[in-house]
Amino acid sequence: MRFLYQTVIFLSALLLPITRFFNKKMRLFIDGRKQTFSILRQKTDRSQKYIWLHVASLGEYEQGLPVMEALKKRHPDYKIVLTFFSPSGYEIRKNNKIADITIYLPLDTKPNVKRFLDLVQPEMVFFIKYEFWPNYLNELKKRNIPTYLVAGIFRKDQLFFKGYGGFYRKALTAFHHFFVQNEVSNILLKSIGFENVTVHGDTRFDRVAEIVERVQPLDFIEKFKNNTATIVIGSSWIDDENIYLPYLNNSKNIKFIIAPHNIKEEDLNRLKQKINKKVVRYSNYNPDDLSTADVFIIDTIGILTQIYAYADIAYVGGAFRTGLHNILEPATYGAPVVIGPKYEKFQEANDLVSLGSCLVVNNIEELSNTFNELIKNTSLRKDLGSKNKNFVLKNKNATKIVMDFIEKNTQACKL
Template identity: 45%
Template sequence: MKSDFISKIRSFSGKTKVRNLATSTNVFFYGKGYFCEVMRHIYSFFISLFNALLPVLGLFSSKLKEFRGVRQTVFNYLESKIEGSDRVIWIHAASLGEYEQAVPVLEELRIQYPSHKILLTFFSPSGYTIRKNTPLADLVTYLPLDTEANADAFISITSPELVLFVKYEFWPNYLDKLKRNNISTLLISGVFRESQPFFKFYGSWMKKSLRAFDYFFLQNESSLKNLKKLGFTNAEVSGDTRFDRVSRQLEYNNTLDFIAEFKQDKLLLVCGSTWPEDETLLLDFINNVAEVKIILAPHKINSEKIEAFRSKLTKNVVLHSELKIKNLQEAEVLIIDAIGFLTKIYAYADIAYVGGAAGATGLHNVLEPATFGIPILTGTHIDKFPEAGQMNRIAALFTVKNPAETSVVLGKLISDKKFRDQTGIIAGQFVSGNTGATHSIMSYLKIKHLLPD
């Protein structure tokens, strides 16, 4: 029976052997090493099966059809852009949020290693679609699915000298291939929580993947503590590179003439990355407040939903797309139905509301407005966002759970300038006091003499 089972595992994994399982059946059933190996093969089988079924699944799901389509040309793209003599640094970010964390590191790599080609990969369209033309990378593409064949092909084509994964992207087959090829691999802005598979019985086999990382740069002490529980000590708490990213925004040109024209000399509330749940909290306040300018920047640009919300407002409302035909100075509410402006808009704000925490979609970046030294409001679902929790504890950020609370807190911030200014100072100092993660990463690379030009 055992040998039959082993044969099935072999066929599932597509391997010709499973590390002497045929002669070590007792160890197979009771040994952790063999259990982990078999689990990885089972994982690989199901990933490969999903990959094989994508053409069929795409007939029933436009998202899966797109998922497959955008990955079909990856290897051809890489082969056309990378030559044998190229020295490649590969950075992988799951989506747009992780990309923002990678930006200060990308900027430093550009300066320190100008002769290297920088390859940036995404898993999610939210990152690739918006940043596919970033000047911080020479090549930008999607990461193919984590099959053994894809991992082999990807690493063989790119032959990276250094790999950086951002936050908590852990792909077992890619990591296994990197380890086998002795490629220097780092995790930056890493987060380890006990809710992750590594800490569960069903995901303990994935711990082996972490051996691929030469070093872990972690966001906080709890992540370091949890990583040590897994047996890894090659780590430090360097902080979150997002602090470096948002702090540098102060050095850039944040001028937007149309925002200055809209704001004039009045107080400005900027509601960024909002969802319908956030708009429910804000609606009564917007309709009843006087002498305050309001900007709403929805997370998703959906014309029907924007018009639905606009119809509920009793104010003079202008959309960004209407700027050429509407009087901006007379407008009381400006809705940004375009992307790419929000970070600069925060530079004009006196108060910010950051969306995503009123519902279950996930809180958006509270550090972007905080770096400009302004008080922040969010919904109450901030448990999974350590920086928001810390800001809440030091009174740099306030959470609101219903329209009445929203109106009370915003009313206090608007009417009490001293309170508003003090809260904003705390927020700004929180950001400036937590910078330095990028410096730690670059210092490590220098000390280890990696990638000399």
């Protein structure tokens, strides 16, 4: 397995540059990584102390953000190096204000790993949720750098728990402690000999709860809503459109706010052409048209979280595709949440579905029936929304658990 992994990584480093000519995302993936080491040489300072935090993409960034904020607050003398694997996360958050250096993670080849760690020389490392790169982890262990997994999720189908997964199990020994989201992950880790595990939940609860506390009103959304029942459709893909658009086009006395996952002009035009109601777009709306419009398309990034505050019902996209987007944001505002069927890999979705306050639909008919019931039954809507909000509030403080553990275990930590 070790030889196979090293071979695959070597071939990836060799062949991936070719893909940049055929795919914009891969072009960002390849070209962005070309800058990593030059950025580190320019920005790192050997007189400074660094903490390295790694995330896969945008969702993991949201989970890591409370940890970075807590580290900055408790240890302002440390600098944070934040790495992303995916362009979809990096391109949106590359100009964040919390990290001191934000870069792409170099591919997990042994030369890249040594070069990266030699430049950063982190005092401590945090991996968020499920990024496990064996060469990085093995080198961190060799250098005895305290390394933590935060908001971790493990599933029994992962290689760690297979008879032939010894190479990956060995990489896990780099972690000084695992902070995991659920008891299933705890049991799985203990089944392969790891006792250094704490079930702390999900740091995103801290993130969304904080957002609600400082949310600012959006006057243009108030004007659009105009005291009318409003369904907010967040982070939707074309698969979601195929499910909700028939309902939207046949609805009466309901307003819709749509924040698509992709905001390319061609995708936005295609969406608008499918809607037979009065549509306005955030980028060019006339304020005088807002109160009479039926559909508001949000063609920008960064305000969906605030918009959820105006949702009577929230539909969160991605679960008719491959990955559900963030349901905690609408949940924390006390909105009932509707999602598609592919949600099993998301602990918060499993929990809210079990509570009955996150409703799963499999097709157009089920979505229509669910929306109609929630629209006409105000008490049901409020009851489900209250369950969601209380669930978020109950599960806060995962970040505090992490930080308190680190503070108490100073021998495993250089802070």
